[in-house]
Amino acid sequence: MLLAASTNRCYSYPVLSKHLFDCLDSIRDILSSRPRCLAFDIDGTISEIAPTPQQAFVTAACRNSLRALVPYFDVVAAVSGRSADDARAMIAVDGLIYIGNHGLEEWAGGSVLSRPDAEFYKSRIEEVLHELARRSQIAGVLIENKGVTASIHYRRATQPKVARAAILQAIQEVKAAKTLEVFEGKMVVELRPQVKGAKGSALRRLVEFYKLASVIYLGDDVTDVDAFIMLQKLRAARGLSTLAIAVLGFETPPQVLDHAEVTLDGVSEVERFLVWLAKEAAGKDTPTI
Ligand SMILES: [Mg+2]
Incomplete structure (x- = not known):
């Protein structure tokens, strides 16, 4: 079931009050703003948290949906704490932008570019x-x-x-x-x-470079809060259409809930959301490529 963020603060597993079902029209509005971007974290978002980073894997359902989504979004970006190379190897979907190390590097054109600083x-x-x-x-x-x-x-x-x-x-x-x-x-x-910039800065660079009008972002951990806050700023300053989605689990930090607008109940619900999103996006537009 798709759920919207509760105002209740909960430090282990959240009590949720409202279904994302109620927000679907808002998401449809966001999708109508072009150019549009889908951006997401990896671990805990499209991949279950595993005992070691090497044991984690992107679910086949998420990978298939991402492949289906690429033609219908102007930008699809993975924004991970993993290295950009690692993120790309793990997702293995063409047409994505792979931003690694919390925004400090990007896989592009066959190689990884780190920020010089x-x-x-x-x-x-x-x-x-x-x-x-x-x-x-x-x-x-x-x-x-x-x-x-x-x-x-x-x-x-x-x-x-x-x-x-x-x-x-x-x-x-x-x-x-x-x-x-x-x-x-x-x-x-x-x-x-000690350089300025994290996932939020990476998102802002995407918005500026691709002149984005809308961004949907999914994440599960403290590092994603930086992206959530940046989306709020971009919405206030530039009228961007944005949605910050928290992916919940037993370890959800309270600040993730505090800054999210909508929640999904674990990776399994992300899978269902991406299927819905792909159908919605495909129904509205011809592919971008
Ligand atoms: Mg994560």
């Missing part, structure tokens, strides 16, 4: 991860070097809270880490360069 930090990230691995051996913690950012996952730790505290403590003790920003998501600590 972020590129500078690659060696720093490597140095910090090397030092973290040398200093702290925490069972169940997985360190992932993604080039211009890094993820330290503690999902498999037997005591996640203890592991999280140990990771944050170790980061504090590594001198080189002071030149990086520390973020947290679902069972993960992220190290990112």
